[in-house]
Amino acid sequence: MSSNSKASARAQKAAEMRAAQKKAEARRRILTIGGVALAMVLIVGGAIAVSLWQQDKDQAKLEEAVSAASDYGVAIGPEDAPHDVVIYEDFLCPFCGQLENATRDDLARLAADGKVRVEYRPFDLLSQSFGDYPIRATNAFALVLEKSGPEVAKKFHDLLFENQPSEQDPDAATDDDLVQLAVEAGATESEVRAGIESLSHKSWVDEATAEASDAGVEGTPTILLDGKVFQDGRTVEELAGNLVSELE
Amino acid sequence: MRDTGRSTLAWVGLAARLVTGGVWIVAGGLKITEPAASINAVRAYQLLPSSLAEVVGIALPAVELVVGLALVVGVFTRGAAVLSALLFVAFIVGIASVWARGIEIDCGCFGGGGTKAGAASAYPWEIARDAALLAASLLVASLRRTSLALDSLLFARGSEERASATEGAVS
Helix, strand or coil: CHHHHHHHHHHHHHHHHHHHHHHHHHHHHHHHHHHHHHHHHHHHHHHHHHHHHHHHHHHHHHHHHHHCCCCCCEEECCCCCCEEEEEEECCCCHHHHHHHHHHHHHHHHHHHCCCEEEEEEECCCCHHHHCCHHHHHHHHHHHHHHHHHHHHHHHHHHHHHHCCCCCCCHHHCCHHHHHHHHHHHCCCHHHHHHHHHHCCCHHHHHHHHHHHHHCCCCCCCEEEECCEECCCCCCHHHHHHHHHHHHC | CHHHHHHHHHHHHHHHHHHHHHHHHHHHHHHHCCHHHHHHHHHHCCCCCHHHHHHHHHHHHHHHHHHHHHHHHCCCHHHHHHHHHHHHHHHHHHHHHHHHHCCCEECCECECCEECCCHHHHHHHHHHHHHHHHHHHHHHHHCCCCCCCHHHHHCCCHHHHHHHHHHHHHC
């Protein structure tokens, strides 16, 4: 009898110990899971914070660069227009060509109505990957701008995009073609042929490219609407549509 | 015999963890400090609306980094491996979809991204690479345990056995 109760007391004690141990074990487990999960959340949060901070910094730099007047581009529309659009572009970049097609007429109309000032800033983004067409075209643009003024340069700029060669075969557009387009835009052949063939404005191209790069422009087209990067759209067509409707 | 088989698998699992985790850490780490490029890369797939592309472009590198760290250290191993596998499926679908639509972009897998002429020639190899890493992730996810995983320390399965051993000693 007494040994029986002793045995049952012992068994009870053992059960209690086991239960306590299990409880402690469960608590430890939950704490561990919680701790690891917390560490993961902190790392994700930290990484996102770094990205957002970097993004802010990039954005601020770009906005500062854009607000400064540039000598390397051509603008349409009155300076005191309520909206201000800056487009960085490369004459070879296919998205730039698509954007041009989709926005040219609307932007020209809006600029003529005094609703927006649009500044096109061409530079050389792609020559490292696709040969010297971006340099040749931008050089020709700079030359035409100097010799024949901004109106002819804008027209030449439009023609360059309308007759854009493909990235696969950029040399399909020869220097002769550039001369012909410049003349079509209103330049005088004798004023531009030599400079187009000799890359007379190569330093202009380099400076424009350095300026874009300093501004943190990493791709084309980079559009800034009133100083803020504008990229609201899944495709170039959507982007163009949204940009124009912002300005209407 | 069965034990050797199991322990070999555990070491293979470790190798799969290190390779896959290493790739994630590099892929995520390179993108965290280049948010603009990362967002651009996501946008180039032309799958997500702009605002969502921005969220993904910022959040995805962070997730990649954590999945990579978890795999390398071996913490929450199976969960991390499942997430890793899902991400690889998503990337394979993404690359296959730009391929099918004839869009030529840098996959932006390790930074960079955006349009790139002639990029389509890299698609088969990119998909093959992601498929191999997907297989490695699935292997890790299928194993109860792999060698040198922090999980084995944190969630020692020995505790219950220890408890029953103590009980045995008491009675």
